[in-house]
Amino acid sequence: MAQAPSLQDSLLAWFSEHGRNLPWRREYQPYHVWLSEIMLQQTQMERVLAYFPRWLAAFPDLASLAQAEEQEVLRLWEGLGYYSRARNLHQTARILHRHHNSTLPADHAALLKLPGIGRYTAGAIMSLAFNLPCPIVDANVERLFARLFNLAEPVKAKSSQAFIWGKAEELIPPGKARLFNQSLMELGALVCQPRAPKCAACPLRLHCAALARGLVAQRPVAGKARETIAIRMVTGVLSHRGRIFIQKRLANDVWPNLWEFPGGVIEGDETPEEALRREYLEETGFAIHRPEKLLDLKHSYTRYRVTLHCYACRLAGSATRPRLAAAQEYRWVTPGELGHFAFPAPHRRLIDRLGAGLAQ
DNA sequence: AAATCGTGGTT
DNA sequence: TAACCAAGATT
Incomplete structure (x- = not known):
């Protein structure tokens, strides 16, 4: 009597017939395997298939990634979420560029020491890139x-x-x-x-x-x-003489090092307009006036479900230099320059929705 | 070691 | 539509 096929043989036979033809499954280059595994963390396949080739066009190998500017890296990651993944990719590329000839080590313990590589990803690189027996x-x-x-x-x-x-x-x-x-x-x-x-x-x-x-x-x-929490937030696109105010968020907060329009959580029984004035004063020192309602956006991150009330507004005074309290850097940019900076998804959606109407 | 980090699609 | 889900890591 013939032996039933083993679990392994059944599975491998199925995979050879039904496995998808994915970009990183062609030559199993370690850089491709690593990049795809990081992108796929908590992320749908369809989205990675859109971002992966665009990333490789900009950074075809580990050395080019190591030499990139962080803002360029974040701009290519914009919309994927969990931005520490992008910063860790960049940091790891720089480490390997300096110390390991721009190659990934075929060494589980060494991989685990690299930023953004945990037990799963180390095993994935070991097995997928190097065909070594790691689970x-x-x-x-x-x-x-x-x-x-x-x-x-x-x-x-x-x-x-x-x-x-x-x-x-x-x-x-x-x-x-x-x-x-x-x-x-x-x-x-x-x-x-x-x-x-x-x-x-x-x-x-x-x-x-x-x-x-x-x-x-x-x-x-x-x-x-875990329970989800509904919160109301406000943001304002401040324009002055054809330019728009943006600020770069702090490194240790949500959306680290991404750019944004100032704003924040609507507290207590504040109206959105009152919250906008308060947040602008707190975050930039600017007094604003004539807040004009643009639209509401829904988005969610981690456990928060956010309604974002979006406004356009103007400077009440003449000073254009802020006192930054919630950001590390600021710019007054033209609408066309907004494409050069990485924004959180809702702010990018706001920019897209405003389109030609910006900074009038 | 439980909480946190983003986002868009599906049901 | 609110909840759940997707190739986890970090603190």
Whole structure:
């Protein structure tokens, strides 16, 4: 009687047929693998497919990234979120340019010391770029294993994590870490999906403990979700003699080193106009007048759900030099120059919506 | 070690 | 539509 195919063989066969043809899967250049893994953190594939080639056109290799200006790096990352990823890419490129001949080390411990590279990404570079037997566990693998091994504990629990990482390491077929690790994630992304897993099409259906017990829909067990917080914010586009005031945010805050229009949270029973005047005074020392309502924008970051009230406004006095309290730098720029600076997504949307109407 | 960091798409 | 989700790292 013939032996049933192993889990590994079934998975690898499935991947060779159904694996997507992604830009970083052509030659598995370490720089491409590293960049794609950083971009993919907490980010949808479709968005990365848009940003990845644009980034490579600007920074074709690690050395060119090392020599770039930070603002250029942030401008290319604008809209992807989690901006520390971009600053860490840049910083790591500079470290490797100085000390490692502009190459990524094939060394797990050395990778872990680099900014922005944690356990997952170090394993991804080791296995995908160098085909070395290091495990990787991302949200796909967590979900897949929670079902495959029918884990009743929350996947984020310490015991579950230890089990999953252990299995991920133990299952790697000798010499096939690159294909195996990708096939695990790919199966999670394409078949073992969060809401509607396609169990009938799964190459591992005969190995799946949750499927055998009818518990697929109840795996993985999630932890408790944190509450979301609704807040109202205000921002104002201050224009003066055809120029617009922008300021560069502090390095240790939300949106570090990105540029913005001043503004902030609407407190208590303030009206948006009152909050705008107060924020401008606090952040820049400017007294503003004639705030004119433009539009409301909805956006959200981490646990906050924000309604952003957007205004146009003018200087009440004649002084154009601010006293910065919430920023490290400022500029008076023409509307055309706004494209050279990296803005948070809602501020960029505001710029786009205003279009030709800016600074009139 | 729980909280924080962004964003846009889906349900 | 509010909640959930996406190839995590850092402090």
